[in-house]
Amino acid sequence: MVTGDNLQxxxxxxxxxxILDSIEDAxxxxxxxxxxxxxxxxxxREQIAKKIxxxxRSSPNDKLLLVQALRKGGEVVVVTGDGTNDAPTLHEVCYLCAKRSLLYFLNRIFGACIFQDMKCLENVLNLMED
Incomplete structure (x- = not known):
């Protein structure tokens, strides 16, 4: 999850x-x-990208750097974005999600998100159903 919000x-x-299993993971x-x-x-960045x-407190460029590092490591990355400043990152990703209503909903909750793996995305979707 990549956000402009403060770290806490x-x-x-x-x-x-x-996304984090416990406080010890943080x-x-x-x-x-x-x-x-x-x-x-x-x-x-390439060495730690998969661990993040x-x-x-990220900037749009930080998101782009993360996506580039993940892709260089062979990862498939899904990104949502809620503004024109996310355009370079959205352009960089392998796949763009087609379900606009889901993207809109996720963006309203989290702002721009990067889901590095399906577990993260599934957890967010499950949380939304509760």
Missing amino acids: TAKAIALECG THPTLIEGKDFRALSERE MVMG
Whole structure:
């Protein structure tokens, strides 16, 4: 989950949604601020990208850097975006979700999200059904 929210808010949301399993999971690099990720070299970003579950205080460029690092590592990445500033990241991804109503709903709840794996997306969808 990549958000502009502060890290504590992002952590709380991620714990409730099941993106993070426990408070013990909420450590670096699983939980990271955008500025810290941005400051890493390209190689360092590629090395930790798969470990990141939550990025708070991120900029649109941080999202793009994360997607690029994940894709370079062979990952399939799904991204939702709620503004024109997300266009470069949306353009970069392998797949764009077609269900606009779902994207709209997710964007209203979380802002722009990156679902690195289906477990995260399934947890969010299950939470919405409750």
